[in-house]
Amino acid sequence: MVKLIVIDASGAEHILDAEAGRSVMKAATDALIPGIMGECGGCLSCATCHGYVDEAWAPRLAPPSEEEQDMLSCAVDVLPCSRLTCQIEMTAEVDGLVIRLPEAQF
């Protein structure tokens, strides 16, 4: 299990034990965390698992693919640290990853 911290738009912190290999989106939606939808189930079709990667963690993640960047342009309130969290895999290297959620997904 790998630790994942999701901070929702209200500032509430959700500390999750994610199965290694599971995406951040899946881990968060499994736990029914408010403010993240993951409408398409992770096939890069909806841009509703939008999250902000805490600064310290960004260099430790693989950069977004071209397809992710394309879908990210569909999301609202996009910042340079924005990611589609279905594309971030929980691994031992990112144990303790912190993701903040935007005000709204749409």
Place this chain on the structure above:
Amino acid sequence: MAEATELFRKSDVPAHVPAECVIDFDLFAQPAPEEDFFEYWKKLQGEGRPDFVWTPYNGGHWIATRGEDIHTIYADHDLFSSRNILLPVERNEAIRVLPTSLDPPEHRPFRNLINHGLSPKVVRGLEPSIRELTVSLIEAFRARGHCEFASEFAELLPISLFLKMVNLPVEDRIKLKALSEQVNRPDGSMTPEEVNQGFYDYLMPVLLERRKNPGDDLFSQFLAGSIDGRPMTDGEAFELCMQVLIAGLDTVVSVLGFLMMFLARNPDHRRQLVADPAMIPPAVEEFLRRFPLVAIPRTVIRDMEFQGVTFKEGDLILVPTMLHGLDDRAYQCPLDVDFNRRIGIHSTFGAGVHRCPGSLLARAELRIFLEEWLSRIPDFDIAPGRTPKVLYGIVGTVVDLPLVWQA
């Protein structure tokens, strides 16, 4: 619905279908008006019934009746193809739509265009138009104290908004809605070829004109898109735009009808939302779980055993989205509407690569509608002595919902 039309042929039971799976179920049958649409579908989950049943109607097909299987079948395009999305299967030859009838990887470039056209960003931008339209429609009949909700509101809001997005005249909605009806709830009055031709005659001149003089509407955006580096053909553009029209003209309309039928009959639920409008967004999610209304098929790609059932290549499985949110294996007391319910996975918008791209637009329309209606007409009822009229088919819908209130 005449049994005489060729739509309703019965076929023989294939050898691999066990006798205990065979039931008598016609997707296009119209049950008695007193029947509850959702309870009618839910009978397929009746005690002792296998999880997969088979009916000889409409060319013969399986029906997946349990939520988990429904979700898996929609999500797994490697085992279950989308090449046929209408029943009986011959209708798919006459009416081809994109990208709904494509499997990956061909599906992706078309879907990308729709993803961008209905993105979170686009939907947020549409909110003021949705609100303005909603308020003007309600104000048109509010002082009168009654309305026929289906024709005076439900059919007007999503369709007008949608026609605006594709920049078509709002008056054309009657013609387009009538054609869409014949795709989702065919009554035998038109052949599938005539339906397709009707869409073609209407859309093709529009699309050719937009190719020449593109605007900023959704159709022009589609036409400007690239399909694996090449432009879209006219035929592809037609099939894509026809699909988007059909989907945009016949689904939010239906959800609106069912949820208002519910709210008219359940004053306690209505009052909860009036007293606390912050409950509206979770209520929308609960309504979406409770009132799914689309049932389309998938085609088995190869001979296989799936959940203990033998499927043969080419078998058709009807996958009713209704039966996931209403499955008591997935939700406790699934017929109860509970705005505080924790809602996990359901299949109201399908699943996998074909998941409904209009789901955010639908949510925005439903939320804004409830906010604006309930603040103006908090108490209403079904007109005394009247029974709302519901139609069954690939998309279930409410066509007559007479409402009354104290003006």
